[in-house]
Amino acid sequence: MRSEHIVIGIVGLLVSLALVGRASAQEKLPLSSLCDLQSKAIQGEHHEVRVEGVFLAGLEGEEFVDSRCSGTSTMIDLDLRSNHNRNALWRMVYRSYKGKRKNVRGGGQPVFVIFDGEFFGPPVPDPKLPPAILKVYHPGWDNNSMTKLDVYVIESVKPVPRNDPCAPTKANPTQWPCFQHNPESH
Numbered sequence: 001m002r003s004e005h006i007v008i009g010i011v012g013l014l015v016s017l018a019l020v021g022r023a024s025a026q027e028k029l030p031l032s033s034l035c036d037l038q039s040k041a042i043q044g045e046h047h048e049v050r051v052e053g054v055f056l057a058g059l060e061g062e063e064f065v066d067s068r069c070s071g072t073s074t075m076i077d078l079d080l081r082s083n084h085n086r087n088a089l090w091r092m093v094y095r096s097y098k099g100k101r102k103n104v105r106g107g108g109q110p111v112f113v114i115f116d117g118e119f120f121g122p123p124v125p126d127p128k129l130p131p132a133i134l135k136v137y138h139p140g141w142d143n144n145s146m147t148k149l150d151v152y153v154i155e156s157v158k159p160v161p162r163n164d165p166c167a168p169t170k171a172n173p174t175q176w177p178c179f180q181h182n183p184e185s186h
Contacts, residue, residue, distance in 0.1 A: 029116065035069035041121035041147050049119040050155070054166040057093045057108035064115070064149055067165035075145035079117070085154035089113065092157060110168065112160045116153040122146045 029050035037051060053066045055076065062076035080086060093108035123139050141148040160167045 031114070032119075033068070034064060034066040034074065035072075037119050038069060038072050038074060038147050041119075043122045044124040046118055046120040048117070049149070050114065050116050051119070051149070052112070052114045052156075054160055054164075055089070055093070055111045055113045055115075063145065065166060070165070073145050074119075075141040075148040076115075077148060077150045079150045079152060080154070081152045082154075085157045088157045089154055092159065110160045110166055112156075112158045112164070112166075113154060114156040115149060115151045116155055117149050117151040120148040120150070 029048060032049050032051045034051050034053040037049060051064075053064050053074075056063045056065060056073075062078070063073040064076050065073045089111060092111045095109055120141070123141060125134055125137050125139050127134075129137065138146070140146040
């Protein structure tokens with residue numbers, strides 16, 4: 001009788017593990033364009049995404065940008081469910097500039113990444129505000145971003161290609177030309 005309970009327990013455990021394995025092996029979400037997500041963002045809505053872009057670590061937080069829609073950014077909140085690529089990301093962000101130590105927060109390198117996470121449109125303003133203010137008030141997640149991405153998985157980490165408008169210029173490697181309104185002029 002006791003051995004039957006053990007066998008039933010083991011079979012139950014194996015079935016549970018098989019179901020968990022099948023769920024984690026689901027197909028990946030399609031790769032989304034950050035520009036498309038930003039331009040189609042609806043106030044108060046959010047959904048899971050897989051998106052590529054350039055990660056910037058700055059003094060005021062982390063931002064996510066794309067050279068195709070320069071001048072807009074998405075606030076990043078690292079809410080990692082896996083440490084996969086976390087150390088690789090921070091090593092690339094804080095690597096030195098040609099022997100000069102600039103590994104202080106805010107002095108990081110831009111990094112090309114693919115993130116999986118939850119993308120949020122602009123926040124909904126407080127409905128208690130007067131109607132006149134509600135008409136003109138459009139709150140963002142921070143001073144620079146109308147959208148936000150809670151990152152659950154860092155899928156890929158690579159250097160920004162030299163020919164990408166988001167790559168730092170050789171003349172000023174601490175400049176982020178992608179986070180301006182006309183990156184092609186740099």
